[in-house]
Amino acid sequence: MLKRDFYLRDGNIVARDLLGKILVHNTPEGRFSGMIVETEAYLGMNDLASHAANRKLTDRTRIQFGMGGYSYVYLIYGMHYCFNIVTNIMDRPEAVLIRALQPVDGIEEMLKKRKCKRVEDTCNGPGKLCTALNITNEEYGKDLCGSDLFLEDGNVYLKEEIGVSPRINIDYAGESKDLLWRYYVKNNKYVSKVHKSYASDLTLADL
DNA sequence: TGACCGATGAAT
């Protein structure tokens, strides 16, 4: 299991290092897991796209002000949950949104819960993977160094294999909207479907 | 207390 130290770093570093790691959720209905293939960093101190932009403290963002390695879950569009991992030390409100997984454990159950046929459609979006892994507001604030929701080592990718792009659906974020804070495994079919304007050949090796 | 809006997904 990944230890606290992994999370107590800059959100963009953690977002990159999370690619290839295995997200595990042990539930009464069974064990669900998947390999992270797409992430986005949201850093509250100087990022207008963050819910904690300008260090905004609300009941929702509160967990981001604590230390890294905790779960930040929120409901979006009144319908879908999104799962984030809090990063950095205490009082640095940062989180990494998990946007897509390559399913590992509990695939049959995921297909059922998601009502879809193809495995690549179960976790290729932030809302979809929460449905597939049974992640809801119940998981808000959970310690990822605990035993029911945590991460494990998996694949390690080269800089050339990690694509970078602007983050998805944050046009409202003004000067922050073009930051290249989205990271994904190139040529991996489990990455979320996004508008073609995000298509880019940039990788970490180019930065 | 209520108006407004969104880090999406599915259908078209």
Added chain:
DNA sequence: TTCATCGGTCAT
């Protein structure tokens, strides 16, 4: 490209 849908947020 459209739109369903409702909790969180913030101004009253």
